[in-house]
Amino acid sequence: MSAPQHDLKDAYDVVVVGAGGAGMAAALTAAAHGLDVALIEKSAYFGGSTARSGGGVWIPGNYALQDARQVDPGDLEAAETYLDTIVGDRVPKARRDTYLHRGAEAMDFLKQHIPTRFTWVPDYSDYLPEQPGGRAAGRSVEPIPLDARFLGEELDRLHPPYTKAPANLIVTQASFRKISLGLRTLRGPITMIKVMVARMVSLMLGRKMYAMGNAIAIGLRKGLMDLDVPVFYETPLTDLEITDGSVTGVVVERNGQRHTIGARRGVILGSGGFEHNQTLREKFLPQPTDENWSTGAASNTGAALEAGIAAGAATDLLDDAWWGPTIPLPRGPWFCLAERNLPGSIIVNSAGQRFMNEALPYVEATHAIYDGEATGISHVPAWMIIDQRYRNRYLFAGLSPRQPFPGRWYKEGTVVKAGSIADLAAKIDVPADALQATLKRFNGFAKSGIDEDFHRGESAYDKYYSDPRVKPNPSLHVIDQGPFYAVKIVPGDLGTKGGLLTDERARVLTTSGEVLPGLYAAGNASAAVMGNTYPGPGGTIGPAIVFGYLAALDVAQNSAGAN
Numbered sequence: 328m329s330a331p332q333h334d335l336k337d338a339y340d341v342v343v344v345g346a347g348g349a350g351m352a353a354a355l356t357a358a359a360h361g362l363d364v365a366l367i368e369k370s371a372y373f374g375g376s377t378a379r380s381g382g383g384v385w386i387p388g389n390y391a392l393q394d395a396r397q398v399d400p401g402d403l404e405a406a407e408t409y410l411d412t413i414v415g416d417r418v419p420k421a422r423r424d425t426y427l428h429r430g431a432e433a434m435d436f437l438k439q440h441i442p443t444r445f446t447w448v449p450d451y452s453d454y455l456p457e458q459p460g461g462r463a464a465g466r467s468v469e470p471i472p473l474d475a476r477f478l479g480e481e482l483d484r485l486h487p488p489y490t491k492a493p494a495n496l497i498v499t500q501a502s503f504r505k506i507s508l509g510l511r512t513l514r515g516p517i518t519m520i521k522v523m524v525a526r527m528v529s530l531m532l533g534r535k536m537y538a539m540g541n542a543i544a545i546g547l548r549k550g551l552m553d554l555d556v557p558v559f560y561e562t563p564l565t566d567l568e569i570t571d572g573s574v575t576g577v578v579v580e581r582n583g584q585r586h587t588i589g590a591r592r593g594v595i596l597g598s599g600g601f602e603h604n605q606t607l608r609e610k611f612l613p614q615p616t617d618e619n620w621s622t623g624a625a626s627n628t629g630a631a632l633e634a635g636i637a638a639g640a641a642t643d644l645l646d647d648a649w650w651g652p653t654i655p656l657p658r659g660p661w662f663c664l665a666e667r668n669l670p671g672s673i674i675v676n677s678a679g680q681r682f683m684n685e686a687l688p689y690v691e692a693t694h695a696i697y698d699g700e701a702t703g704i705s706h707v708p709a710w711m712i713i714d715q716r717y718r719n720r721y722l723f724a725g726l727s728p729r730q731p732f733p734g735r736w737y738k739e740g741t742v743v744k745a746g747s748i749a750d751l752a753a754k755i756d757v758p759a760d761a762l763q764a765t766l767k768r769f770n771g772f773a774k775s776g777i778d779e780d781f782h783r784g785e786s787a788y789d790k791y792y793s794d795p796r797v798k799p800n801p802s803l804h805v806i807d808q809g810p811f812y813a814v815k816i817v818p819g820d821l822g823t824k825g826g827l828l829t830d831e832r833a834r835v836l837t838t839s840g841e842v843l844p845g846l847y848a849a850g851n852a853s854a855a856v857m858g859n860t861y862p863g864p865g866g867t868i869g870p871a872i873v874f875g876y877l878a879a880l881d882v883a884q885n886s887a888g889a890n
């Protein structure tokens with residue numbers, strides 16, 4: 328089986344731009360409501376960053392949380408308080424509340440139209456759980472691995488992965504947490520055996536299993552196939568067509584030619600952020616910045632932003648991103664997650680000083696890097712300092728415990744090794760006495776269990792990827808067993824979060840605050856509903872799905888002229 332081929336028509340009710348999470352959710356919703364839809368995609372793949380992602384979805388109160396009995400009484404009100412506190416007025420309350428109050432409905436819609444099912448990620452804490460309304464047990468769900476044979480040849484168009492587990496093992500977020508601890512707990516090897524057995528069973532039965540973001544993208548693509556929605560690959564949007572102040576279509580390139588495709592009722596932009604546009608990065612993001620530090624889909628180059636600005640749209644949050652401390656590995660950027668929380672590591676600046684709780688949620692951690700850089704002391708790169716004990720215990724950037732760092736990592740300067748802290752400091756050009764003093768102080772904190780400087784290990788989030796065998800603080804361990812390693816850390820990202828300003832119906836607003844008739848945006852093409860922060864695991868795909876869904880519903884319910 329393969330997806331049916333369609334000819335490109337001159338006009339549709341709705342043209343959706345971008346076959347990622349937001350775009351596919353929007354196209355699916357529009358089609359399910361009887362609209363004639365075309366989905367145009369720049370790359371040769373479906374899924375975008377959504378397919379590359381961990382597949383976490385943060386939508387309070389959704390069916391999977393209910394199934395797991397993880398919706399506390401009054402949870403939506405608590406989630407409202409949480410976003411009121413952490414996002415605040417940076418984003419209008421109407422938009423935040425709409426997200427919370429319509430999110431579960433969007434997930435129910437997906438349940439009806441795609442084969443992917445979600446399940447609670449146990450205890451994957453909200454990122455700022457101690458803030459009012461935060462939830463330490465988490466509100467994040469992820470896809471249950473699914474067999475994608477139903478996509479037939481269309482499966483070849485799944486966006487290439489960010490990273491592959493060895494031997495194509497299917498690892499979920501929940502299992503990764505246990506595996507990252509190596510042999511430190513029994514759960515690690517037991518989970519590994521389960522994952523390997525599942526892989527063998529799949530091989531024997533000829534199944535093609537996918538998890539995480541792959542499973543979201545595959546499910547959405549199947550939903551579109553079932554509703555016979557045409558997806559036009561290698562057909563990038565270059566411009567918007569405007570008639571009498573309304574967006575009435577898109578201009579695309581296809582087979583080397585320009586085409587205008589009319590959109591009778593609306594255009595929905597779901598074409599991601601501008602993470603792979605170095606010029607836009609230098610224009611808007613804090614410096615230094617490098618598109619090679621982004622793990623987002625390479626085809627996300629800010630098309631919606633540029634076309635929207637040209638059409639008079641307002642923008643917001645362009646100086647921010649879904650940041651994360653990142654290791655610039657020779658094979659590509661590694662988004663650093665568990666590595667920062669596990670005990671026996673610290674991160675220092677060029678002065679050899681710690682400057683944050685290393686286990687901070689990734690957006691906040693990278694804000695700390697740039698805030699530090701702004702003081703005039705170089706924080707880019709920063710250096711993660713670890714010792715051999717840490718290396719022997721835990722997974723690290725895809726390497727098994729004890730596995731030596733590849734020679735290329737040393738050759739390209741990503742990792743530096745030395746027998747003493749003084750030698751390590753000299754090799755990374757950091758004052759030796761300062762680094763030694765930092766470690767001495769930190770090792771004291773590790774022994775007492777209290778990080779007097781940055782409170783690492785106090786938040787429920789810090790503890791999620793920590794080592795329960797380490798006492799008294801599972802996120803702190805002395806670093807004293809050479810050889811020692813310094814690993815380069817740069818301010819990378821999962822994608823940008825600034826984009827076109829939208830209202831609670833996902834309608835794009837103009838610079839004068841009016842609705843720009845006929846134009847909608849969702850996902851990273853729009854300015855994030857989460858403002859400058861990140862509420863919990865899944866806080867970007869959640870809004871991409873919900874506002875993609877709401878945009879299409881709005882189109883279905885209101886023609887462009889009636890906006």
Ligand SMILES: Cc1cc2nc3c(=O)[nH]c(=O)nc-3n(C[C@H](O)[C@H](O)[C@H](O)COP(=O)(O)OP(=O)(O)OC[C@H]3O[C@@H](n4cnc5c(N)ncnc54)[C@H](O)[C@@H]3O)c2cc1C
Nearest residue numbers: 345347349369375376377381383564630850851865867868
């Ligand atoms: C490694 C990794 C892990 C992540 N883990 C998570 C997670 O667990 N939970 C979470 O919430 N977020 C996660 N994220 C972030 C999340 O994946 C993205 O923020 C989200 O998927 C963005 O969705 P989107 O629909 O806006 O964009 P995308 O999914 O990137 O889709 C955009 C699509 O638009 C297409 N496009 C671009 N330009 C054009 C054009 N000119 N014309 C037509 N099409 C165009 C692109 O090719 C792409 O297919 C992760 C990201 C990465 C990279």
